[in-house]
Amino acid sequence: MGTRLIVYALLALFLTAGCSNTKHLAEGELLYLGASVEVDDKNMPKKQRKALQKELENLTRPIPNKKILGLRPKLYFYNLAGEPKKEKGFRHWLRNKVGEPPVTFGKVDLKYNTDVLQSYAENKGYFQAFVTSDSTRNGKKATAEYIIKPGPQWKIKNVIFPSDSTSELEKAVTQTLGRRGRRGLLKPGEPYDLDVIKAERERIDARLKEKGYYFFNPEYLKVQVDSTVGKYEVDLLVKVKDDTPQNAREVYKINDIYIYQNYSINEAENKIATKDSVMQYKDLTIIDTTDSFNPRIYDRTLYFHKGDIYNRTDHNLSLNRLVNLGTFKFVKNQFKVSNQFTNMLDAYYYLTPLPKKSIRVEVLGKTNSANYTGSELNVNWSNRNTFKGAELLTVSVFGGLEVQVSGQNKGYNVYRVGGEVNLFWPRIIAPIKVESASGFVPRTKAMLGYEYQKRIKLYALNTFRGSFGYQFKENVRKEHQLNLLEVTYVSPANVTELYQRQADTVLALQRVIDKQLIFGPTYSYTYTNTMRKRLRNTYYFKGLLEESAIVTGLATGANIRRGDTISVLNVPFSQFVKAEVDFRHYLRFGDNTQLASRVIVGAGIPFGNSRDLPFIKQFFSGGTNSIRAFRARSIGPGTFKAEVDENAFLPDESGDLKFEFSTELRQKLVSVIHGALFLDAGNVWLMNDNPDKPGGKFSGNWLKELAVGTGAGLRIDISLLVLRLDLAFPLRKPYLAESDRWVLDQINFGSRSWRKENLVFNLAIGYPF
Known part of the structure; x- marks a missing residue:
């Protein structure tokens, strides 16, 4: 009986929407439903005929009202709103922002469309093509039909x-x-x-x-x-x-190169160059009355030299690198024929600097993989030309609060305060000279940071970080980041009796508050072409490789299994190798429909001075940006499940290995509201047996130990902010007996107890991937 009611309701909705879209038309007006094109050529291969037909149909005008599942919701909302009395308010918004006016058959010009199709066919080599047109009326609706006889393609x-x-x-x-x-x-x-x-x-x-x-x-x-x-x-x-x-x-060469490095876009404000304001540096003539920049930045940025043959690549690379310095607000370039020599060009660069110093205050909404949502205040101060060489110095301080909206850790809020200092040089600082043929300026980066994190009722952590390395983009798609040295030191404080009692019996909890010292190089490579919106298939790839204290461990002979643990500053240093790959694929079905998929694979191997990966380098699974049908960081390792009193806080479960897969069908519904259907799967595992976590070790049966969940969600996308609401439930629970892990037969949305145990609501900011 319930199924019948749903069917009747949907049928009534279709009929109501269809009728309401035509009853508002004026007398004699017909709703235009679109055009069809028939390619009349039996000798043409079917695939080629369909492709040509689709191309031709896309050329016809006007475009009819948009359809979703056979309905025209935008036209329906336009008619539903009626004529608003004011140019603001809900009715005005519903009619003009959500809705769209009817596209009527009176706007169709059959002769114009016929000529367009004829011309397109000839441009594709069908020189003997012939196109005819007609229309069909059905009640208050009409369509246009075009028949093309293309003839042979030359x-x-x-x-x-x-x-x-x-x-x-x-x-x-x-x-x-x-x-x-x-x-x-x-x-x-x-x-x-x-x-x-x-x-x-x-x-x-x-x-x-x-x-x-x-x-x-x-x-x-x-x-x-x-x-x-x-x-x-x-x-x-x-x-x-x-x-x-x-x-x-004629072939032209570069003659003189002039740089106006303090140019105003308001020409009246530019001062006349005097002898004192002109400086010669190698092939460059620099005009600047303020002596703002060291001329060496242009020697590294500009690809042209006097006497070079002009070429477009060096032209564009020079402009891109000047912009990429991040120091100039406007960059303008001109080439003029030299007055002194034939076939020679004088190059002029007009550079308008950004303010040297600035301060920015940000209030952010944020979410993380542990299901914590909150806000953060950032204050950032910048100096864009610290040593007159376009160096960027940033000093930032922050403070924030994070709360778990849902889950058993609700009430164990997190407070964070800290600061960070970064210095970027627009070049590679190294013993050997490194040349770059990229339009992006390679950078050397040094960083020092500190963070104090307080978890209410549990503990506090002091984290000190420092790094020195390089950032380099080959092009807009490929980026490398190499840190020659990255140091992290973590020290606990204010550990509560509540936490320590559980940490004394659960080794994983003790690791969280152990002192940690990590130092070594890291390297990451990122490739993406997702900025190319017109492509049907786009990709994102990020590979990360990091290691800690390999050389130090070899030099000292550290081996925790023999009891030979080495400390630095009274802290045993961590020794490990870790790799992680994040691959994403985006398949576009149309302007408003996309299938997004992601695979994450990670592995960490502790050795020498370490029995396990340090806690902050371990892998976790579950949460708003992971497997959404399970609580954050609750999955695994393997088939293990911690038995914790429902009134106690839940420990974060971690592993040395990780595999996750997610796929999500995204569809724009109306205006800024998007919908999604998703499926997530994954788990983490241990490299070695742990008697405290039976079933946690990785084995050949890992596929049978995957957690699987599904769900649906809404995304409110207002460009500056994406608010995500996901409702998910598990399909497979890895901690159950192997024959009972699939729980599809237990799904019962009508059961309150099932909903309480299985439905997981995720409130997050931004897309999961």
Whole structure:
């Protein structure tokens, strides 16, 4: 009976929404439902025919009202709101922000769309294409139909570039094909395509820019089509137009380089250069009345030198690096023909500095993997030109409060205060000179930090950190970070009797408050192309490798298993190797639908002076950014489950190995509200047997020990902030007997006891990945 009611309700919703979308139309108006295109050619392969049909349908205009599950919710809300009496308020917002007005058939121009489709088909090589159009009315709705008979698609027989020419420019055009003549985009045997021809002209222009043809542009090239060379075949002849101006035919070199390093975008505010304000540094002429910057920063930033042949790569790299210094608000560049020499360019760089010193106050909402949500106050002071070499010095202090909204640790709030000092040099400081051909300036970074963390009713930790290393981006997608030395020292304070009693019996709790000393190099590599929004598939990859005290351990002969533990400053140093990989894949189904997936694999191996990984370097699973159907840091290790009184705080379960997989279908629902369906799986394991945690060691049965959960959520995405609400429940519990771990048959949303035990609500800020 309940199922019938749901079906009837959904049917009523569909009928109501459908009727309401047409009853508000004026007399004689028809709701436009969209266009269909039929490709009438039985000789064309089915896959090619469908692809052409989709391309043509996307060209028709106007675009009908958006549909979701067969409904047009935006149009429904537009009609539901009615005509608002004021230009603000809920009705105005619902009609104009959430809703959209009806797209009527009166806006359809069949002749215009027919011409567009005809032209597109011809541009794709269907020179004998013929398009007809018609429309169909059904009540107060109408559609447009187009039928295209494309005929045969013409193919390229030969691509002919200039040969035996006395013109240096035409020789250069031919040389853009490379030694083997394979670099061109136009290929014999491929279909004729006007878009490819345009792309080939742009490719040739880009290559010529690398050879000094500064004033050349794609419009000076023409591609002639000879359709008499064979049946349904064409020859393409690439030529330089006769009316190409002389300056576009010349190779230009760099002459003088001028840098205005304190330039105002308001030209009236710029002071006239005097003899005292002009400085010569190598090939550079620097104009600055304030002597703000050491000229060595330009020697490392600019790729051009006097006498170099102009090329677009060095042009763009120089601009990118000037911007990437983070010191200048505006960077402007001009090239002018020299008054002294022919075929020479004077380069001008106009740089507008940012304020040297600034202070910023931030109030943040935050969440972490332990299900703690809270706020933080940050005060940041910056000096962008500390030693006149574009060095960046930042000093920050912070304080925050984190509370667990749900879970057994509710009430054990966390207070954090601390500070950090960072100094960035816009170069690699090393005994050997390191050159970079990237548009991003490599940086050397030194950091000192301190944090005091107080966990109410439990303990406090003092954490001191320091590091020295390098940050380097190959390009916008690839980034390297190498810390030659990273030091962390953790010291406990104010350990309560409540915590110490449990720590005396649970070794994992004792490790949290043990003194820790970690020092060694770390390296991470990040690759991402997620900024390319138009790609169907995008990726994110981050690999991390870190080690602690390997050399020190070898030098001292430290071996905890023999009882030879070595201390530094009365603290046994940690010795381990740890690696972690985070891979994400984003599959875009449309502008508003995406499937996001993530795999995390990590392993840490303690040895020498350590029996276990230090607590802050161990792996955890479960929580708002992990497996959302389980409490934060509660999963594992392996099949182990801690038996803790329901009134006591829960220990964080950790491991030396980690595997997690998550996939999430994301769909924009309306305005700033997005929905998601997700599935998470994973666990952590120990490298060695631990009698206190039976079942925690990694084995060949690890796949059978995965925790699995699923759920649904909402995301309120207002760009500056994403508020995430997820409701999840477990499908598989690894700590149960092997035959009982799948719990799908126990799912019962109507049972209060099941909901209390299994439903987990996650309130978080930001997407999980």
